[in-house]
Amino acid sequence: MQNVKPALAEQHNTQLAKILPSPIRVIDAEFSEIPNLIKLTLGEPDFAVPEHIKEAAKRDIDSDDSHYAAPAGHLELREAISDYLVNRFDTPRYEPNGEVAVTVGASEALYATMGGLFNPGDKIIIPTPSFPMYDAIAKILSLEIIELSTAPDYRLTPEKLAPVLEAHPDAKGILLNYPSNPTGVTYDAAEVQALADLLGQHDLVVISDEIYAELVYDAPHTSMAKLLPEQTILVSGLSKSHAMTGYRIGYVAGPQALLQHVTKMHQFLVTTAPGPMMAAAIEALKHGLQDAEEMRDAYQARRDLVLTGLEAAGFEVARPSGAFYIFAKIPASIEMDDLAFVRDMAEKALVGVAPGSIFGAGGEGNIRLSYAASTEDLEESVRRIQAYMADKLN
Amino acid sequence: MQNVKPALAEQHNTQLAKILPSPIRVIDAEFSEIPNLIKLTLGEPDFAVPEHIKEAAKRDIDSDDSHYAAPAGHLELREAISDYLVNRFDTPRYEPNGEVAVTVGASEALYATMGGLFNPGDKIIIPTPSFPMYDAIAKILSLEIIELSTAPDYRLTPEKLAPVLEAHPDAKGILLNYPSNPTGVTYDAAEVQALADLLGQHDLVVISDEIYAELVYDAPHTSMAKLLPEQTILVSGLSKSHAMTGYRIGYVAGPQALLQHVTKMHQFLVTTAPGPMMAAAIEALKHGLQDAEEMRDAYQARRDLVLTGLEAAGFEVARPSGAFYIFAKIPASIEMDDLAFVRDMAEKALVGVAPGSIFGAGGEGNIRLSYAASTEDLEESVRRIQAYMADKLN
Numbered sequence: 001m002q003n004v005k006p007a008l009a010e011q012h013n014t015q016l017a018k019i020l021p022s023p024i025r026v027i028d029a030e031f032s033e034i035p036n037l038i039k040l041t042l043g044e045p046d047f048a049v050p051e052h053i054k055e056a057a058k059r060d061i062d063s064d065d066s067h068y069a070a071p072a073g074h075l076e077l078r079e080a081i082s083d084y085l086v087n088r089f090d091t092p093r094y095e096p097n098g099e100v101a102v103t104v105g106a107s108e109a110l111y112a113t114m115g116g117l118f119n120p121g122d123k124i125i126i127p128t129p130s131f132p133m134y135d136a137i138a139k140i141l142s143l144e145i146i147e148l149s150t151a152p153d154y155r156l157t158p159e160k161l162a163p164v165l166e167a168h169p170d171a172k173g174i175l176l177n178y179p180s181n182p183t184g185v186t187y188d189a190a191e192v193q194a195l196a197d198l199l200g201q202h203d204l205v206v207i208s209d210e211i212y213a214e215l216v217y218d219a220p221h222t223s224m225a226k227l228l229p230e231q232t233i234l235v236s237g238l239s240k241s242h243a244m245t246g247y248r249i250g251y252v253a254g255p256q257a258l259l260q261h262v263t264k265m266h267q268f269l270v271t272t273a274p275g276p277m278m279a280a281a282i283e284a285l286k287h288g289l290q291d292a293e294e295m296r297d298a299y300q301a302r303r304d305l306v307l308t309g310l311e312a313a314g315f316e317v318a319r320p321s322g323a324f325y326i327f328a329k330i331p332a333s334i335e336m337d338d339l340a341f342v343r344d345m346a347e348k349a350l351v352g353v354a355p356g357s358i359f360g361a362g363g364e365g366n367i368r369l370s371y372a373a374s375t376e377d378l379e380e381s382v383r384r385i386q387a388y389m390a391d392k393l394n
Numbered sequence: 395m396q397n398v399k400p401a402l403a404e405q406h407n408t409q410l411a412k413i414l415p416s417p418i419r420v421i422d423a424e425f426s427e428i429p430n431l432i433k434l435t436l437g438e439p440d441f442a443v444p445e446h447i448k449e450a451a452k453r454d455i456d457s458d459d460s461h462y463a464a465p466a467g468h469l470e471l472r473e474a475i476s477d478y479l480v481n482r483f484d485t486p487r488y489e490p491n492g493e494v495a496v497t498v499g500a501s502e503a504l505y506a507t508m509g510g511l512f513n514p515g516d517k518i519i520i521p522t523p524s525f526p527m528y529d530a531i532a533k534i535l536s537l538e539i540i541e542l543s544t545a546p547d548y549r550l551t552p553e554k555l556a557p558v559l560e561a562h563p564d565a566k567g568i569l570l571n572y573p574s575n576p577t578g579v580t581y582d583a584a585e586v587q588a589l590a591d592l593l594g595q596h597d598l599v600v601i602s603d604e605i606y607a608e609l610v611y612d613a614p615h616t617s618m619a620k621l622l623p624e625q626t627i628l629v630s631g632l633s634k635s636h637a638m639t640g641y642r643i644g645y646v647a648g649p650q651a652l653l654q655h656v657t658k659m660h661q662f663l664v665t666t667a668p669g670p671m672m673a674a675a676i677e678a679l680k681h682g683l684q685d686a687e688e689m690r691d692a693y694q695a696r697r698d699l700v701l702t703g704l705e706a707a708g709f710e711v712a713r714p715s716g717a718f719y720i721f722a723k724i725p726a727s728i729e730m731d732d733l734a735f736v737r738d739m740a741e742k743a744l745v746g747v748a749p750g751s752i753f754g755a756g757g758e759g760n761i762r763l764s765y766a767a768s769t770e771d772l773e774e775s776v777r778r779i780q781a782y783m784a785d786k787l788n
Contacts, residue, residue: 001489004649005624007597011511011566012655021658025465048458057670058452064442066640071419095395104498104642107665115534117405120514136662140509172405203401230399246460246669248498255398261406264415268530269663271501274671275640276451 019136023358027342031352038381039352040369043181043325045243047298050291053242053283060279069275071267073102073251077278080285081251085234088289089213089223091253098256101263102273102281106211106237106250108266111137113207113233113252116265118143118172125164125174127156128360129327131181131209135360146171151362154183154318154327157191158198165202173205176224179212179322182359182368184303186212186322189222196227205258206232211250212323214241214292217300219321225253233258240323241292242284249273249281299324302371302378309382310369313389324372327356330365334392338365349388351381413530417752421736425746432775433746434763437575437719439637441692444685447636447677454673463669465661467496467645471672474679475645479628482683483607483617485647492650495657496667496675500605500631500644502660505531507601507627507646510659512537512566519558519568521550522754523721525575525603529754540565545756548577548712548721551585552592559596567599570618573606573716576753576762578697580606580716583616590621599652600626605644606717608635608686611694613715619647627652634717635686636678643667643675693718696765696772703776704763707783718766721750724759728786732759743782745775 020026028041072078078096085091094100103109110133118124120142126134127148138145148164150156156176165171176195179186187195199206208224213236225234237250252262284291306326310317315328330341338355345367346352356366371378414420422435466472472490479485488494497503504527512518514536520528521542532539542558544550550570559565570589573580581589593600602618607630619628631644646656678685700720704711709722724735732749739761740746750760765772 002486002493002623002649004651005597008599008625009651011599011652013510013659014513016510016655016659016662019658019662042462044461049455049460054455057455061443061448061451066443066638067438068436068639092396099396104502104664104668108498108663111663116407116410119408120536133662140659140662203399205402205405229396231402244460245462246666248664248666248668255396257398257403258405261410264413265407265410265534268410268413268527268534269502269505270498270642272640272642274498274642274668276670277668 015140015142019139023132024354027354028352031346034346034350037346037350037352038377040371040373040381041352041354043370043372044245045240045295045372046374047243047295049242049244049247049280050288053244053280053288056283057276057280060276065275065279069272069278071272072100072263073273074275074278074282077102077282080282081253084285085223085225085253089221089226091223091225091234092229094253095256099259100251100253101259101266102278103250103252103266104270104273105239105248106209106235107133108269109235109237109250109252110134110207110209112266112269113235113262114138114141114143116261117205117258122172123168123170125168125171126360127176129154129182129356129363130175130360131177132358134175147361149362154180154185154362156195158194161195161198165198171204173207174199175207175209177209179216181212181323182325182354182356182363183318183327184320184323184325185318186216187222188219192222192224193227196224199231200228204231207235208232209235211236211240215296215299215324216322217303230255233262238281238284242288243295244280244284247277247280249277299371302375305375305378306369306371306382309386313386314393324370326369326371328367328369330367331393338367342367345385345388349384351384409534409536412533417526418748421748422746425740428740428744431740431744431746432771434765434767434775435746435748437764437766438639439634439689439766440768441637441689443636443638443641443674444682447638447674447682450677451670451674454670459669459673463666463672465666466494466657467667468669468672468676471496471676474676475647478679479619479647483615483620485617485619485628486623488647489650493653494645494647495653495660496672497644497646497660498664498667499633499642500603500629501527502663503629503631503644503646504528504601504603506660506663507629507656508532508535508537510655511599511652516566517562517564519562519565520754521570523548523576523750523757524569524754525571526752528569541755543756548574548579548756550589552588555589555592559592565598567601568593569601569603571603573610575606575717576719576748576750576757577712577721578714578717578719579712580610581616582613586616586618587621590618593625594622598625601629602626603629605630605634609690609693609718610716611697624649627656632675632678636682637689638674638678641671641674643671693765696769699769699772700763700765700776703780707780708787718764720763720765721760722763724761725787732761736761739779739782743778745778
């Protein structure tokens with residue numbers, strides 16, 4: 001280890017320091033130390049990338065696609081994204097030159113969007129419970145975060161949203177995420193339309209993170225980009241639909257007046273995305289729709305397994321209609337906060353899940369279970385949780 | 395094209411808006427419209443990635459390395475970086491856990507470093523002419539930039555640096571880059587030692603961008619990380635040494651007290667780097683030293699060709715001992731600013747180079763020529779430039 005010059009030991013960005021180290025990863029690391037524990041903490045597909053997509057990446061490597069791509073990404077990928085969004089979700093046709101940019105995962109898409117569009121002190125509404133990275137990025141950028149708890153049913157409705165919009169007429173943006181991490185809640189067409197109608201009456205940018213759009217189980221996905229394109233920045237990527245998390249390809253689409261700033265920010269963050277990984281994304285979007293469907297069917301079976309199992313174990317669960325998470329309320333008779341509870345369950349039941357409180361207001365008293373895991377592990381986890389809860393509730 | 399909601403048409407980060415679109419790329423795009431023009435504007439290797447490195451990436455894809463890596467990157471790569479730095483540049487041994495992080499190119503390394511360590515208003519010294527991204531990132535982060543012109547010989551010396559350090563005792567950081575883009579200037583061991591001695595007397599973080607370290611022609615590279623490890627963040631990557639620009643793998647190394655903040659920032663920017671591209675980097679660092687040497691020898695021959703040719707054409711050139719750029723002064727008798735000159739030369743000589751003024755104070759009145767191009771193109775360019783200059787100077 002190198003010694004730091006003592007005078008520099010405290011040199012750091014003070015906004016960044018306000019953010020605790022990624023809490024899910026801290027707990028995940030803690031659970032990794034417990035032998036025989038089954039971890040259902042992280043939201044990561046257990047599938048491999050489909051073979052034809054891997055082959056496309058390898059062919060691209062062979063073809064020496066190793067020079068800088070355009071800042072917004074390979075044009076062929078931007079075209080494939082534009083076509084995919086129209087064909088799959090009936091969005092307007094985004095112009096590949098100017099209205100689409102390829103990013104390093106949805107993470108960088110979120111940073112480039114918030115960093116490109118907002119200024120320190122700008123108010124941004126974040127419905128919670130939510131993916132902790134929204135809050136973290138907003139804090140780093142010195143945005144003022146308006147939390148909007150969607151508890152107890154974890155559904156964002158015009159009734160919950162309207163008073164917050166009225167109380168903050170100067171809000172510059174809102175972050176939507178459906179299907180939702182961590183709750184698995186999503187919305188049908190009428191519900192999205194109702195939100196779009198309300199948001200359309202207010203002058204704020206809607207950042208709609210729809211990365212789980214291919215993973216819906218009860219109704220088709222309706223994109224905010226279809227209903228409110230003039231004020232929506234759509235954020236998505238290939239990580240969840242095609243199990244390509246490690247390939248790190250995400251994207252943004254939106255009106256050029258806004259997207260130009262997002263793309264510019266993106267350029268100063270990473271220059272451009274890696275070529276061979278973009279080639280994989282082209283293949284996934286052009287010839288991989290069926291892969292996404294097969295994975296979705298597998299996740300749906302797992303959801304049913306875990307949902308039934310958790311309800312039988314005594315948890316109250318907001319029906320998860322998308323993504324691969326179940327958000328379950330710890331029974332009131334168990335007098336532990338969610339962090340103590342998940343630690344206790346990890347130790348005694350050897351199943352690791354995330355504590356709900358790390359997802360913001362309204363999340364406390366819940367656990368988040370990711371069913372992006374093998375069916376065997378999920379079956380065994382349900383058995384262990386049921387035995388643990390039977391003991392706990394007696 | 396989508397219409398944006400009129401009330402949102404001007405929504406953007408005002409700091410970001412202060413930065414003009416990447417000026418090199420604007421000019422490069424302009425020159426792309428001129429038929430038969432040879433472009434020597436961008437700093438991008440024309441070599442392909444060596445076969446064994448491509449094979450390593452493909453094997454990694456086959457092995458299903460498609461899940462999230464650790465935020466700081468695959469441990470095997472961090473170990474390879476640490477070993478490489480010790481073996482190649484005699485740096486201290488950086489601990490792979492905590493003192494090394496893998497980034498999406500050196501660009502993201504720079505953003506994560508400045509974003510992780512500094513606060514709005516912090517002063518940062520940038521010797522110029524310099525890579526425009528330093529200035530851009532500092533502006534986005536609202537840092538106060540202290541420009542230090544190294545003209546006329548483009549060498550940073552203690553004599554030039556000391557008064558700036560004394561005038562700004564509260565400066566939090568300095569950005570070094572050697573071998574330098576855009577000048578090709580680099581420093582021998584005694585010169586680096588003299589700078590390190592001076593910098594060691596001041597309490598500021600030294601961000602040392604040594605991405606061109608493998609491309610030195612007259613003397614071995616001496617790393618600031620060797621001489622001043624307690625206050626240096628070393629920034630580098632594989633883009634220039636192994637022609638891997640499009641793979642987007644960079645890295646940072648430094649004392650944990652500082653690097654922890656850089657790594658944390660990195661995590662919120664991009665989560666982690668893409669796995670298969672990291673596998674390529676492991677192979678390059680472990681088994682690709684000779685590739686870098688072969689490319690260096692080729693660049694050196696090209697440098698000699700272009701240097702001789704430009705001097706014969708009437709340019710005064712600061713001897714370029716590294717990287718793949720030549721920075722040449724436009725003869726005083728030509729009464730045009732550098733932007734007008736490069737446009738005139740593009741039109742009349744059909745050779746495109748970058749105007750020196752885009753690299754900051756001291757760059758005006760120069761051109762930057764990138765010799766990361768084929769020998770044939772360089773030979774033809776020299777002929778064209780010589781004919782053009784003969785005409786111009788008569």
